[in-house]
Amino acid sequence: MAGGVRVGGPDLRRLLAGTAAVAAGGAVGHALPVVTASGVLRRRCWPRLAGVGAANRIALTFDDGPRRASTARFLRALERADVRATFFLLGRLLDRDPGLGREMAAAGHELAVHGWEHRNLLCRSPAATYADIARARDAVAAVTGAAPLWYRPPYGVLTISALLACRRLGLTPRLWTAWGRDWDATRSPAAIWETIVKDLDGGGTLLLHDSDHASSPGAWRGALAVLPRLVRWARERELTIGTLGAHEERGCREPGAGVCRSGSDRGMATYRVGNRSR
Numbered sequence: 001m002a003g004g005v006r007v008g009g010p011d012l013r014r015l016l017a018g019t020a021a022v023a024a025g026g027a028v029g030h031a032l033p034v035v036t037a038s039g040v041l042r043r044r045c046w047p048r049l050a051g052v053g054a055a056n057r058i059a060l061t062f063d064d065g066p067r068r069a070s071t072a073r074f075l076r077a078l079e080r081a082d083v084r085a086t087f088f089l090l091g092r093l094l095d096r097d098p099g100l101g102r103e104m105a106a107a108g109h110e111l112a113v114h115g116w117e118h119r120n121l122l123c124r125s126p127a128a129t130y131a132d133i134a135r136a137r138d139a140v141a142a143v144t145g146a147a148p149l150w151y152r153p154p155y156g157v158l159t160i161s162a163l164l165a166c167r168r169l170g171l172t173p174r175l176w177t178a179w180g181r182d183w184d185a186t187r188s189p190a191a192i193w194e195t196i197v198k199d200l201d202g203g204g205t206l207l208l209h210d211s212d213h214a215s216s217p218g219a220w221r222g223a224l225a226v227l228p229r230l231v232r233w234a235r236e237r238e239l240t241i242g243t244l245g246a247h248e249e250r251g252c253r254e255p256g257a258g259v260c261r262s263g264s265d266r267g268m269a270t271y272r273v274g275n276r277s278r
């Protein structure tokens with residue numbers, strides 16, 4: 001769709017060109033997922049796709065919700081910390097509880113698209129990929145009243161079909177620079193935190209999960225437990241935690257308007273305690 005947000009353009013051309021280079025042997029169809037699923041390659045080759053933003057900010061993102069049993073707890077924790085985040089939602093779950101989606105949006109969080117089903121796109125045809133993303137996008141737009149900006153594929157596996165679908169649907173793909181490997185319920189909050197700080201730095205995008213829809217039962221408790229530590233860590237470094245839209249100074253688009261509001265005053269919680277020493 002036409003609009004003020006450029007989804008493909010140089011980013012998409014560069015990504016497709018890079019894919020072709022990596023896949024010089026001919027396996028183009030599989031090269032893109034391999035490249036995008038590798039954190040090191042992603043950050044080096046496509047920092048925008050990985051979610052690298054302003055150095056004094058961190059984008060906090062959650063996948064696989066919404067589910068009231070877990071997501072509501074994250075909403076309360078984020079409210080206590082005065083932090084807004086971006087939630088990559090599954091359309092199927094949102095359809096079961098659109099009221100929860102409205103609560104998230106009303107609290108200032110940014111709602112984004114993770115797909116209708118949580119399925120690896122390598123197993124889906126181009127038509128099925130488009131239908132899945134489009135249906136989820138419409139579900140998010142119906143709840144928020146605004147077209148969502150961002151798309152993140154299940155498992156971080158971004159296919160060429162998904163990129164082309166994003167371009168048609170006005171979505172920008174965003175992955176992550178750091179994660180907590182928090183989908184395993186046997187991992188302690190301390191282990192999750194160690195994984196996070198290994199890669200997280202100013203300008204990064206952190207992936208956590210607010211539901212166990214695609215992970216072991218109760219795994220979300222680990223991510224919930226590390227949130228206060230994350231906020232303290234950011235405060236000590238004068239890093240601002242917020243939404244992806246704020247991270248990249250982009251706001252929500254009004255349906256049909258094709259323009260972006262500045263995200264600079266939305267979804268932000270700036271900390272001014274401590275010093276910059278690391």
Ligand SMILES: [Zn+2]
Pocket residue numbers: 063064114118153154155214
């Ligand atoms: Zn997921």
